[in-house]
Amino acid sequence: MTRPQSPPDPYARPQRPVRQAPGDSHRSALVVALIGAAATIVAALIGLFVQLSGDVEQRASGPLLGGASPASDAPGVPDTFVAPRSSVPPSTPAALGASGGADGTPAAPTPTAPTPVGLPEEFLGRWQGYAEETDATSTDHYRVTVELDQGTLREQVGSVHYAMESSDCHGTVTLTAVGGTGQVTLGESIQSGNCVTNGRIILTLRPGDTVDFAYESTKRDGTRQSVKAGLERVA
The missing domain is CATH 2.40.128.20 (Calycin beta-barrel core domain)
Incomplete structure (x- = not known):
């Protein structure tokens, strides 16, 4: 059964449709874009910070020069360190020879035993x-x-x-x-x-x-x- 519609009120004030200003939609889109960009930058900074922290931690716990093992925290186990090899050979007595000392000074002559004086x-x-x-x-x-x-x-x-x-x-x-x-x-x-x-x-x-x-x-x-x-x- 259909209810009959009430007749329009002849004294009611007509309502105008709400119209949105043309610039409101643009401002809303810009704000949303800025918020998204800021979130992206923050996320990138957080990722970079996490990566740098991981690298520092890895370097701190990684091997030392020359393949040496990292310092051990176990009691009674000495730390091991291997110095890097040098391309300059060490100075040895055989390398110095008779030409001079390590500082370039001439080597002192080797004393010889005096010849015994005999009857002519x-x-x-x-x-x-x-x-x-x-x-x-x-x-x-x-x-x-x-x-x-x-x-x-x-x-x-x-x-x-x-x-x-x-x-x-x-x-x-x-x-x-x-x-x-x-x-x-x-x-x-x-x-x-x-x-x-x-x-x-x-x-x-x-x-x-x-x-x-x-x-x-x-x-x-x-x-x-x-x-x-x-x-x-x-x-």
């Missing part, structure tokens, strides 16, 4: 001649023989023989000094005979295979004794 070859052999002995009371003459062999300083290098009327004296001689190739000094030690036990002999080379023989000593009574001779090489 010109004195080697047997020497013989007649000597004249003088002291405070008398003068005597007798034959002197000196035999010399190779040797160095403070070594025994030969023997000496004094053939006197009263006694034959035999002894040894030790090289004590070398004055170039022309003179040597010998220390005499008498082993048998009635002679002064110790004395000094100086031999000086002369032309024609001869030497000057000069002997000095002190007798038991404190007087000086000297013997001079010219000796020739006999062997």
Whole structure:
């Protein structure tokens, strides 16, 4: 059953349709776009921050230089660190050699042992001649023989023989000094005979295979004794 419609009120005020201003729709769209852009930027910043935080955390927990393991928090386990290899070889004594030290300074020369001083070859052999002995009371003459062999300083290098009327004296001689190739000094030690036990002999080379023989000593009574001779090489 259909209800009959009421007749229009003749005194009612007619209503106008609401009209929207043309600019309202544009402003609403712009606001929505700005909000969307701001949300996108914020989301991008949050993503970037999360990514950077992950990288920092990964670097902090990642391997050290040269493949070393990260520091261990376990007690009693030492941290391991491997230094990076250098392309410059280390300086070693073999690399430095004799050219100099690590700072470029010349290397000090290696000291060498000095060559032992020996009896010159010109004195080697047997020497013989007649000597004249003088002291405070008398003068005597007798034959002197000196035999010399190779040797160095403070070594025994030969023997000496004094053939006197009263006694034959035999002894040894030790090289004590070398004055170039022309003179040597010998220390005499008498082993048998009635002679002064110790004395000094100086031999000086002369032309024609001869030497000057000069002997000095002190007798038991404190007087000086000297013997001079010219000796020739006999062997």
